[in-house]
Amino acid sequence: MRLSKLGVGLLSSLVQGLLITNLYCLADQGEEILRSAVNAPFHTDFEGIMESVFYTPTKTYTFKTKVIYQKSNFIYIEYLEPARIKGKIIIDNGKERIEYTPVNNKMDKLPSFASPKIEKIKQKALGVMLNNFEISRLSREVMRGREVYVISLNPRYSIEPLLKLWIDRKTYLPLKKEKYKPDGRLSSLLCYVEAKFGEHFPREIFYSKLPKIAANEKIEQDLFYYSGEEIKKRANFPLSFPAYLPPGYIFQGGEIIERERTVKLIYTDGLEVIILFQRPYTDILMRKNQWIKWGNLRVRFKESPHGKVFTWNKDKKTFVLIGELPLEEFVKIIQSIK
Amino acid sequence: MRCDWFKKNLSAYIDGEVNFLTRWRIKRHLKSCTDCYKDYIRLKNLRKISKIILLKNPEPGFYERLQAKLPRLNPNITLKKTGSLAKFWMLLPLPGKLAIGGVAILILFLLIIYPHLSGSSLNINKFEEEYLRSKEIFSVVEEPAPPLLPVSEER
Numbered sequence: 001m002r003l004s005k006l007g008v009g010l011l012s013s014l015v016q017g018l019l020i021t022n023l024y025c026l027a028d029q030g031e032e033i034l035r036s037a038v039n040a041p042f043h044t045d046f047e048g049i050m051e052s053v054f055y056t057p058t059k060t061y062t063f064k065t066k067v068i069y070q071k072s073n074f075i076y077i078e079y080l081e082p083a084r085i086k087g088k089i090i091i092d093n094g095k096e097r098i099e100y101t102p103v104n105n106k107m108d109k110l111p112s113f114a115s116p117k118i119e120k121i122k123q124k125a126l127g128v129m130l131n132n133f134e135i136s137r138l139s140r141e142v143m144r145g146r147e148v149y150v151i152s153l154n155p156r157y158s159i160e161p162l163l164k165l166w167i168d169r170k171t172y173l174p175l176k177k178e179k180y181k182p183d184g185r186l187s188s189l190l191c192y193v194e195a196k197f198g199e200h201f202p203r204e205i206f207y208s209k210l211p212k213i214a215a216n217e218k219i220e221q222d223l224f225y226y227s228g229e230e231i232k233k234r235a236n237f238p239l240s241f242p243a244y245l246p247p248g249y250i251f252q253g254g255e256i257i258e259r260e261r262t263v264k265l266i267y268t269d270g271l272e273v274i275i276l277f278q279r280p281y282t283d284i285l286m287r288k289n290q291w292i293k294w295g296n297l298r299v300r301f302k303e304s305p306h307g308k309v310f311t312w313n314k315d316k317k318t319f320v321l322i323g324e325l326p327l328e329e330f331v332k333i334i335q336s337i338k
Numbered sequence: 339m340r341c342d343w344f345k346k347n348l349s350a351y352i353d354g355e356v357n358f359l360t361r362w363r364i365k366r367h368l369k370s371c372t373d374c375y376k377d378y379i380r381l382k383n384l385r386k387i388s389k390i391i392l393l394k395n396p397e398p399g400f401y402e403r404l405q406a407k408l409p410r411l412n413p414n415i416t417l418k419k420t421g422s423l424a425k426f427w428m429l430l431p432l433p434g435k436l437a438i439g440g441v442a443i444l445i446l447f448l449l450i451i452y453p454h455l456s457g458s459s460l461n462i463n464k465f466e467e468e469y470l471r472s473k474e475i476f477s478v479v480e481e482p483a484p485p486l487l488p489v490s491e492e493r
Binding site: 034038110113118121122125126129223252257258264266268270271272273275277282283284302304306307309311318320322323 | 460462464465466468469470471472473474475476477478
């Protein structure tokens with residue numbers, strides 16, 4: 001009798017142990033899947049149409065994008081809808097990233113997102129994100145005839161969003177993303193409405209839609225990110241920094257833009273980004289926006305599909321703060337800027 | 339001003355054939371020079387009298403003979419009537435023309451070039467573009483990012 005009780009106890013302990021180990025394994029698997037998913041676009045042959053929907057309290061914005069990923073290190077993105085941005089093209093060939101906007105016939109060249117510099121930034125962001133989110137593998141599903149992992153990124157802090165990802169099992173390509181606000185409402189939904197794997201194209205065809213650039217024309221725009229101390233020295237006016245940051249956010253770097261007139265301070269939690277721009281005093285002329293008054297400060301507020309935009313003048317400087325956070329967090333940040 | 343220069347232009351001045359600046363100089367000279375003023379009054383009275391005298395009619399056939407002597411005009415050429423603005427411009431002295439040109443260039447500069455140089459008003463779109471670019475780089479799962487939408491598309 002005693003022996004049988006002991007046997008049952010041992011068995012149940014074993015089962016419990018296995019369950020716990022399995023849970024840890026699943027969590028580890030979730031992290032591994034996510035790590036693989038970050039670089040998957042540069043190592044897959046894929047063609048698809050992505051529909052993205054962004055929800056704001058007043059409006060819903062829908063975008064349609066043609067996405068082509070090619071082995072190795074080639075990305076082609078063409079915006080199809082809405083009409084106002086139709087024809088915008090991004091080509092990333094592993095060396096440079098070309099962004100062409102036909103509306104204003106503007107072309108920008110940046111380092112490729114597969115370049116070691118951006119790769120390093122992405123890895124750092126991944127590290128930050130792993131600190132701020134618990135990654136769990138929810139289940140396996142079948143989506144458009146393909147097996148997918150369903151991963152959930154659960155925030156450790158209540159102000160951060162919850163993210164659900166559907167990642168292709170074979171290629172680790174994210175096929176669907178759902179982002180939820182801290183209050184549980186859906187904030188964005190990105191999903192491939194058409195997807196073909198294994199499609200390979202000659203790269204030349206993608207360049208045919210770009211206007212020809214003179215060989216000697218220099219449009220290279222390199223990215224330089226400085227530490228807090230460095231950016232203070234490089235800026236040609238005294239900088240202000242926020243004393244308060246939302247939990248989980250860290251300072252990622254500073255950049256000098258607009259012919260050295262504006263300083264851009266970047267903060268991230270790995271998933272979301274907050275940018276604080278500052279420049280010498282400039283008139284704020286914006287339409288269809290609303291003023292908010294916080295004490296002596298008059299702040300202009302705008303809600304776009306990308307986030308909240310705050311603009312104000314203080315201490316002979318103009319500030320612009322953009323990000324996706326609850327309003328109270330923005331109030332704390334703005335009031336702490338010194 | 340020399341009186342001989344004044345006398346040279348006096349007749350044209352009375353007939354209203356001098357430009358704005360010459361007219362102004364002559365008027366100024368008339369105020370200061372008594373002899374020239376007397377000449378001016380004399381010539382002016384003479385003109386008045388000559389207008390009163392009736393001209394004798396020309397001999398018969400005078401206009402026909404004159405017409406025949408004049409060179410014939412090309413029928414394809416159309417004569418343009420000079421507008422009051424063009425007349426004003428022609429009569430305007432060089433400093434006036436330069437001043438108007440300068441003002442026009444200044445207005446064009448203020449309207450077209452200055453806003454780009456000074457960055458006097460804030461272009462929020464530019465900041466949003468920068469934000470989206472940073473989001474693509476610094477966020478782990480943000481590819482492809484939604485582009486900047488100039489005007490919202492409501493569903």
